[in-house]
Amino acid sequence: MGCRVSLLEDDGTGVALVDERSRTGALSKRKSPLNLDKIIWKADIPMNRSQLELQRKAFWETAPAYDGDAECWAALRAVVSACTTDPNAVQTLLDSSGLTIPTGKLTEGAYDERGRKYVVPPYCLWDPENLLEESGDKAGQEEEEEGEGEEIKVLVRLSTNRDLRFLCYTTDRLSSLNRRICEKEGVPTDAQDLVTIRYLKLGRILDQTLRLRTLIKSGEPNMVLQAMVTLPEGKGPNLEVDGEDDSKEGV
Structure with missing residues (x-):
């Protein structure tokens, strides 16, 4: 049978049993570094830079309407933006948001304090390998x-x-x-x-x-x-x- 290790803590009203593994596990998840190893992906329909940015904008604007907290989505958007503009601020933004990322990967889900899951799609983080050039996308079409x-x-x-x-x-x-x-x-x-x-x-x-x-x-x-x-x-x-x-x- 498994063994459960517990600590005795005085919360001011009595003695409570606390699972040490769950407590330290939660802390380690919160402090685990964000994993931004690039995912290679290919768009089902080739797109250029303008179309990719339009898709990203649409995701961030509509995601709060489907599930989760708007402030958490805003925090994740700030984190994704900081990944390219200010990498040193990424962990600070995550810590202040109250979100935890068990695997360190935003594409696999972040969780708020109520246990709600937030998944950021790959296209919000990386460009597709079949990204079209703006000029090349229009070349020949005018003919x-x-x-x-x-x-x-x-x-x-x-x-x-x-x-x-x-x-x-x-x-x-x-x-x-x-x-x-x-x-x-x-x-x-x-x-x-x-x-x-x-x-x-x-x-x-x-x-x-x-x-x-x-x-x-x-x-x-x-x-x-x-x-x-x-x-x-x-x-x-x-x-x-x-x-x-x-x-x-x-x-």
Whole structure:
């Protein structure tokens, strides 16, 4: 049978038994150095520096809405930033945050004093090995015209769970879907420029200047995108699906 080593401590009201291993273990975890050994990872969809920074910003802004404490997320963001700007301040920031990292790796989870877990994805810490050059990403694209190339079927799933289907071309830019979505959703023409649409694929916010051909994988028959639509006040769309969904035309 295992042996439990305990200490006698006087807390002012009596004598309490304290597990020495758990107490010293907790302290060692809190004081363990942060492990920032680089993780080699590859983005499912190649991205350039601007797109990577956009994805990072989106993560830090939305993470508190899903789970955990906003102050803890802010502390982790400061820690990640300090890793590149002020490495000497990293441990101080961690100690003051009250967070513990059992393995020393942010990608495997940090815990607050209530036991809630906070995981920082690799893309917030390191660049992907297939990061595109900004200049190279745009090179050659200006030579192509939209409406050319191969036809492609695109399904856009709105945040309202309504699916819209479009027939596009591989040379079309992602932004070309904006007006078509507004038309399907009944947004008046004079209000369409006020609509904000953000597209996501595999959880990543996409740059709308991208050509559709860069977003579809080889052998993928159709493209599926998610779209978060922000509408101008008082210019609401037709969110009701009236019988047959006419958005399937052309597909």
